[in-house]
Amino acid sequence: MTPELLIDLILSISLLLLAMVTLRQRTPGDAVIQLMIFGLLLALSWLRVQAPDLSLTEAAIGPGVTGALLLASLRRIGFHRPFPPPASLPFRAAASLGCGIVGVVLSWILLQSWDRPQGLTELAYQHLPESGSKNPITAVILNYRGYDTLLEIGVLLVAALSVYTLAAPVRGKAVKPPGAIFRLYLRMMTPLFLLVVPYMVWIGGYAPGGAFQAGALLSGLGVLTLLGPRPWPIQLRRKLLRASLALGFILFLVVAVWTWRYGDFLTYPPAEASKWILVIESSCALSIGICLTVMFAGCAGWLSEEREGFR
């Protein structure tokens, strides 16, 4: 047994165990913490199958942003309120059977392509020079199947808008003012974030990185500022906030329609491809960051139309 195989085995077994442990927690607070640990291990496993792009996104979105969203919601629901009693036995049996069937079918499909592990890799590399990106992942996400990413951005926008619409005024006690240490941390980290976010967008052109990772980082900055003394993302003018929410999707759609004249929906000519990809990536990174920040503010109850400010 090689050391690599041993690490992979330990990783997969602990993933399965952690998933079971997460499901068996008694209070939402514990379950969320377990889910965050699960997300970290999942990011590690993506790294083991040589998918650093996915690993970065999983680490930032999974334990990072999703964890923050869930914890913010729990602040209102209650960390220690026990879960309702489990569903009846027949219902659970039917659900397990359904999940089992899906699992078997998926494994069967995977086994079918076992002898062709390359898949579309060669084709993706073959057209890389004309895709406008030196990173094959970015080429796939924003060129080969750009419409898919367009829809993803759309889904995120709809989710953020739903949170925005349903935002209720905060109930219960307000957040305690942040201490001096947190303020110092915020002051030191903000410039670093503002440097790393554009770097993430730019590096996506030839190495792991891109709009989603940059957006997740930006939302990290957003969450930190919301917790700090001057929560500017919420004090932004409402119109400006809404515009930056929708900017990524709208620009993406405009580019999609604009490039229609070259033949098909979202087909860039090779000479202009990198320019269009950069435009889409930077606007989407901004929108993803603002969307996730707005969702956090909404989950925490800090986003209501009646209150312009915060607290």
Add this chain to the structure above:
Amino acid sequence: MILLIWLSNLFLTLGALFFISSVTGLLRFPDTLCRMHALAKADNLALGCVILGVVLRQDEFFAVGKLFLIWGVTLLSSATSGFLLARRIRRGMQLREALKK
């Protein structure tokens, strides 16, 4: 060159040992404040050792810079989050004391 590799191995092993001791502390210490102490101290030292070990195998200037940046950011973040957690725990303890009286 071979010396550098051995030095790197030494640091990586040291880092792993510190990680093991910090996890032992996390699992064995009696209350949350003690457990945080184990995490905040030993973990950051372990990460520092691991990063030094990796840096010794790097030959690119910017990669070395980024690795040290990661360590610096982790130090700052764990210090801040440790402070926030500890403050929260102390508030909870004060609340419980007040309830007892």
